[in-house]
Amino acid sequence: xxxxxxxxxxxxLYVLGGLDPERAAVVEEHCASCDACARGLAxxxxxxxxxxxxxxxxxxxxxxxxPVRAAAYGAAGLVAxxxxxxxxxGRAAATPTTGEGTAxxxxxxxxxxxxxxxxxxxxxxx
Amino acid sequence: xxxxxxAAPPFGFFSAAAAQRAPAAPSVAVPLGPAGxxxxxxxxxxxxxxxxxxxxxDRYNHRVVVALLARGIRIDRAKDIAQEAWxxxxxxxxxxxxxxLQLPGLAITQATxxxxxxxxRDAGARKHDPIDEPKIASALADPHGDAESRxxxxxxxxxxxxxxxxxxxxxRKVFRLAYGGxxxxxxxxxxxxxxxxxxxxxxxxxxxxKLRAELEEGEDET
Numbered sequence: 001x002x003x004x005x006x007x008x009x010x011x012x013l014y015v016l017g018g019l020d021p022e023r024a025a026v027v028e029e030h031c032a033s034c035d036a037c038a039r040g041l042a043x044x045x046x047x048x049x050x051x052x053x054x055x056x057x058x059x060x061x062x063x064x065x066x067p068v069r070a071a072a073y074g075a076a077g078l079v080a081x082x083x084x085x086x087x088x089x090g091r092a093a094a095t096p097t098t099g100e101g102t103a104x105x106x107x108x109x110x111x112x113x114x115x116x117x118x119x120x121x122x123x124x125x126x
Numbered sequence: 127x128x129x130x131x132x133a134a135p136p137f138g139f140f141s142a143a144a145a146q147r148a149p150a151a152p153s154v155a156v157p158l159g160p161a162g163x164x165x166x167x168x169x170x171x172x173x174x175x176x177x178x179x180x181x182x183x184d185r186y187n188h189r190v191v192v193a194l195l196a197r198g199i200r201i202d203r204a205k206d207i208a209q210e211a212w213x214x215x216x217x218x219x220x221x222x223x224x225x226x227l228q229l230p231g232l233a234i235t236q237a238t239x240x241x242x243x244x245x246x247r248d249a250g251a252r253k254h255d256p257i258d259e260p261k262i263a264s265a266l267a268d269p270h271g272d273a274e275s276r277x278x279x280x281x282x283x284x285x286x287x288x289x290x291x292x293x294x295x296x297x298r299k300v301f302r303l304a305y306g307g308x309x310x311x312x313x314x315x316x317x318x319x320x321x322x323x324x325x326x327x328x329x330x331x332x333x334x335x336k337l338r339a340e341l342e343e344g345e346d347e348t
Contacts, residue, residue, distance in 0.1 A: 032202040045195035055305035
């Protein structure tokens with residue numbers, strides 16, 4: 001067995017598959033019986049596995065469609081708001097009012113309520 | 127565990143030299159092109175081609191061993207388990223039980239299963255206990271156990287992705303090719319990006335150094 005501890009660079013290169021076969025064999029032989037170096041090798045290996053997660057996440061990460069989708073939703077929202085404003089103004093202009101502002105709105109709501117009550121009464125046979 | 131020397135290898139593809147060989151330079155009879163050769167090799171292996179199996183072992187065995195090392199398995203044991211995993215895959219192919227070959231994932235899964243099985247045996251389970259399939263399946267799916275540590279890992283991975291996004295485009299490309307879905311060998315990455323193998327490894331070491339801090343931060347707490 002080799003008594004020299006493996007350096008962190010050697011452990012990293014081993015995991016990357018970059019050590020020459022002779023040196024790799026020495027590192028393996030040493031790590032098989034040295035707890036500290038075995039832990040170091042396991043740490044490098046865990047890092048290697050974690051990098052696969054990082055790469056997978058990075059591949060998913062560039063969601064280029066998101067800003068486009070947000071912009072589309074934003075545009076749709078603006079159109080909807082504009083339509084609502086136009087409808088409101090159109091309706092306000094077409095509705096005859098006896099007053100102005102909130103008083104007119106309250107009157108309008110009361111009228112609607114009275115119509116609904118009359119319809120309900122008719123349905124109940126009252 | 128049954129050693130490779132005891133069991134007659136189905137194709138004799140797994141020599142001691144192959145077990146130690148770095149994954150970079152496969153010496154195979156099946157010609158390897160820069161792209162798409164993996165599918166051809168897997169098809170040939172599924173058809174029982176010994177050279178194709180040999181090439182696949184050369185190419186992916188190191189990654190199987192590294193996956194086992196990451197689980198805290200000693201190097202000598204990890205190499206034995208990896209050998210047995212390949213033997214099982216070849217056996218399954220010969221019995222016609224293998225209709226698809228996705229590597230290195232399948233070999234890693236097989237090796238992890240064998241490792242867990244061995245762990246269970248070592249823990250003193252009775253000889254004829256049925257294998258606890260759900261437990262093994264959940265261990266395969268989630269090596270981190272509890273939700274808290276998984277969340278911590280997710281956090282660290284997210285930070286590492288951020289660090290990666292600040293690397294140069296060429297470094298990101300090399301990293302993505304080596305560790306991403308394609309999972310190319312370093313030699314294949316070098317061919318793909320037109321750099322030397324040494325330069326590719328140098329780039330990977332640089333990116334690793336940047337990501338290491340993010341991924342290792344707080345590891346003791348989890």
